[in-house]
Amino acid sequence: MNYITLKEVAEKWGALLCRVHYYCVGGRISGAVKIAVIQFVPKNAKKLIDVRKKKGRN
Template structure:
């Protein structure tokens, strides 16, 4: 299995390396392992959802004029 570092993941996902570290510590990245003090993440893993924001679903009637 190929791995990437926190820095590589942060560049790929467009977030800080500190945020990726939080994801790892919280166990939100399956397959992430810490070896010799360095987090290694699977290369094919997708970015976890950001829990700071809720998804907003617009009602179809909000945009209608009338």
């Protein structure tokens, strides 16, 4: 399986790096692994929905 860094995921999803890190630490991204001090996410991971946003608002 191919992995990408959190920075690459943040750019791909249009999210903040700290938010993607929060998702990894919380176990919300399946297949994410931590090797030494660097976290990796599968290339085909699906973007998570930000539950803080309400429907009908931008």
